[in-house]
Amino acid sequence: MTSITHTWLPFLYLYGVGGIFFLIGLIIIRKSKAVDMKKKRHRFWFGVLIFGFFYFVVLHAIITLIALYW
Amino acid sequence: MEIETKNIETTFHSIGSSSDWIVMVVYFIVIMLFGSYFGKYNRSTKDFFFGGRRFAWWLIAFSIVATGIGSHSFVKYSAKGFEYGFSSTMTYINDWFFLPFFLFGWLPIIIYTKIRSIPEYFEKRFSPSARFLATILLVFYMIGYIGIGFLTLGKAIVPMLPENFSVLGYQFDVTLMGVIIFISIITGIYITLGGQTAVIFTDLLQGGVLLFAGFLLFFLGISYLGGFENFWNLLPVTWKLPLADLTKPPDFNFIGIFWQDGVAGSIGFLFMNMGLIMRFMATKSVDEGRKAATFNILFMLPLSAIVVGNAGWIGKALSISNPELVPPSTSPDQIFVVVANIVAIPGVFGFVMAALTAALMSTVDTLINATAAIYINDIHRPIVTFFEKGKEEGKGKDKKELAAARWSSVVITALGVIAVLAFKNFPTVYEAHGFFHSTLTPPLVIAIFLGIFWKKFTPSAVISTFIGGVAFMIIGLHDPNLITPFAQGIEMNTEHPYSYIRALYNLFVCGAVAVIITYTTSMQQNLVVKIKSKINDKEIIYSLVSVSVVVFVLVVFNVGLVYIQLIGVLVLSFVVAVITKYFVKYDAVAQTEGLTVWSLVKAKEGFKGSKVNEEEGEIIKVTWKIKDGDDDIANFSQNDMRKMKANVGDLIYLCDARKILGGLKSVHTVYGEPHNEDGVVLINNEHLLNGVFIKGKLLTAEKEM
Structure with a gap:
């Protein structure tokens, strides 16, 4: 049995602690108006940033599941 | 092939054949000639270092691949792939967290404030003394990085060489430092001749070659093992997991690497790696820079992770299925070369090795060019300004600076070789690089x-x-x-x-x-x-x-x-x-305006020199004609300006309409008073020389702001 310290704990640490940094980044660029949500182009980029975060979450989760059960 | 067992590690010599060496030498000559050709696009230090802020996102994104792969290297990730499996990829897939800060903070600031180096930002934002200290720390960082690059290059080449060779009766031992010095001379030549445009274009070529070579090696390795199922079943479950164990072992654990690479490394790479930053500064606009960075992290880095680590995974599978061929005790830093030699036929092995060494050269040349930029901007120019106040201005001064930039590249290359001494005693390049990142x-x-x-x-x-x-x-x-x-x-x-x-x-x-x-x-x-x-x-x-x-x-x-x-x-x-x-005299308002994320509009206005025109207009195609005068102004017809929604004084980007050139032939200028001839832009001789436009070829005209 593979230890959870090698499977899901690093995953949670990565997207938990990393997620905090990411969220702070999103908040700062919104509050500072560096991202102006009135602009179509900026709304696009904001969406890309959020998509990218979940893209990597799913990528790591899938590889972990494949490693464990395939 | 000679195999030597020292202590518990098995090391290799004389791997490869003469046909491999021929392929390698030809590859290097082609790359050097290719890079040197682009020297003609360097008309000033601005071109030498920044490529004239002209390139399309895709060109920069692909040229970054070679830099990224080289800096993280086939050698060190194959080593960790061999020791710990797929978790060697984790450092390539943890860069997204700081992207909001980069795309909407640092990237627009570095472009709109027109800074030429990171220390220059410190002077504008804080004080000259802050710039001085930042320069010292940054030069240490960059030269250390060059040292790591040379060390990796040396470790990759040494297994291919015999333990010694003789010339005219004299016997020479092949040493790591000797190989590094030889490589540094070759590296120094084309960076000195070429500059940033040469770096971008050689990296573009090498980025493609690297991806191809890496996947070719993976494919050959899987075939050698009898198919993907055999490969997959040979590896233990722990080798297939994408992340390392949380806290053990000390030389490869998740938490340590998260803070060293995911936090310090990611911020360091995006925010203070002058080599990478100069690539983004070479894009034609902030939006193109965003596209290049996003595309690189979303798609190219995960692919690169497979490219650089797979030799280690194949090596691990081989060490289980055939431990006599690949002893489990093989020196991890040599596993890439060993596996490549086993799975590839002569000639193909030479090609793979050429791609590897060229990748490392890409990283090293990018860093040398970037360090030279820091030297010129933050050491040479302030000193010259201090001693020769107002003596020489304009083109004469720029010519001297270009010469100084080339000479400083030579000196920095030498210092990079000396920096290898600080890292060569770590067990693997990976740990040396980890320690370097954590500390500097x-x-x-x-x-x-x-x-x-x-x-x-x-x-x-x-x-x-x-x-x-x-x-x-x-x-x-x-x-x-x-x-x-x-x-x-x-x-x-x-x-x-x-x-x-x-x-x-x-x-x-x-x-x-x-x-x-x-x-x-x-x-x-x-x-x-x-x-x-x-x-x-x-x-x-x-x-x-x-x-x-x-x-x-x-x-x-x-x-x-x-x-x-x-x-x-x-x-x-x-x-x-x-x-x-x-x-220090510090004005908290003036020295933050346009220099922090909280006042980017001001930065944009500062860049343009007047209020920004945000109206979205069309991108039009025009023919060009030469006009007299040397004002930095281009003139369009009234109708064309209406289509572009441009006003006199707005900024414009003129570019050869052939997209394949990626902006190589282009120029930035300002809208002047309109004329009446639709579809024609009037430019001066300086625009023609900077843009390297060709007679009869159409240009695209795009309003910037």
Whole structure:
């Protein structure tokens, strides 16, 4: 049995602690108006940033599941 | 092939055949000629370093691949892939967290403020003294990075060479340093001749070759093992997991690598790697830079992770299925070369090796070019300005600077070779690089990051971070027990204590100094007022400077008990803040406007020189005609300006309409008064020379702002 310290704990640490940094980044660029949500182009980029975060979450989760059960 | 077993590691010599060497030499000659050809696009230091801010996103994104792969290298990730499996990929898939900060913070600031180097930002945002200290730290960082690049190159080439060879009866031993010196000469030649445009285009070529070579090797390895199912079934489950164990072993654990690479490394790579930053500065606009960075992290880095690590995975499978062919004790840093030689036929092996060494050269040449930029901007130019005030201006000065840039590239290459000595005793390149990142990036990472995102951050705080933070880090180097509370259960390896997690300690101490000093600004102000009110204020300040120097030197030489050193450095940080406050004039409004994320609109206006025109217009195609005069102005017809929704004084980007050129032939200029001939742009001779436009070829015209 593979230890959870090698499977899901690093995953949670990565997207938990990393997620905090990411969220702070999103908040700062919104509050500072560096991202102006009135602009179509900026709304696009904001969406890309959020998509990218979940893209990597799913990528790591899938590889972990494949490693464990395939 | 010669196999030698020293201690417990098996090392290899004379891998490969003469046909491999022929392929390698031909490849290198082609790359050097290709790079040197683009030397003609360097008409000024601006072109030499930044490629004239002209390129399309895709060209930059692909050229970054070669730099990214090279800097993280086939050698070190194959080594960790061989030792620990797919978790070698984790450092390539943890860069997204800081992208909001980069895309909407640092990237627009570096482009709109027109800074030429990171230290220049420190002068604008803080003070010349902050620039001076940032230059020192950054040059250390860059030369260290070059050293790591050369070390990796040497380790890749040595297994292909015999242990010794003779020329005219004299016998020469093949040593790591000897190989590195030889490679550095070749690297130095085309970077010196070519400049940034050469780097971008050779990297574009090499990026493609690298991806192809990496996947080719993976395919050949899988075939050699009898198919993907065999390969998959040979590997133990722990080898297939994408992330390392949380805290063990000390030389490869998740938490340590997260803080060293995911935090310090990612910020370092995006925010203070001048090589990478100069690539983004070479894009034609901020939006193109965003596209290049996003595409690179979303798609190219995960692919690169497979490209650079798969030789280690194949090596692991081979060591299980055929331990006589690949002994499990094989030196991890040699596994890439060993596997490539086994699975590839002669000639193909030479091609793979050429791609590997070329990748490393890409990284090294990018870094040399970037360090030369720092030298010119932050050392050469201020010194020349100081000694020759107003003596020479314009093109004569620029010609001299271009020559100085080329010579500085040579010197930096030599210093990079010397830097190898600091890293060559680590067991693997991966650990050397990890230690390097953990140790050299935190002070600059904290300083840049807080400078961009925290308006309250002061010159006193940044200089205290550089001096006090570094002093705390040195104490941590002397006494690794200080790092234990940050280790989160990671065991200490006494030989190389806390190579990775020391990044967290270093970030913490630098961050703590920065925050404490910022929040005690009023105390420092009161003290400075009191000191200035004394008749002997100069003596008091110079005494404080002397005490600070003494404390710093005592810490460097580890004199005194640790807790006394800690208290001493805490006091030192505050004293440095007071000294800075005494000397530095700081305007908290003027020196943050346009220089932090909170005032990007001002930065944009500063870039243009007037109010920004945000209306979205069409991109049109035009023919060009030459006009007299040397004003930096291009004239369009009234109708064309209406289509582009442009006004006189707006900024425009003119580019050869052939998309395949990626903006190589292009120029930035300003809209002048309109004429009446639709579909025609009037440009002057200087535009023609800078844009390298060809007669009869259409241009695209795009309003910037």
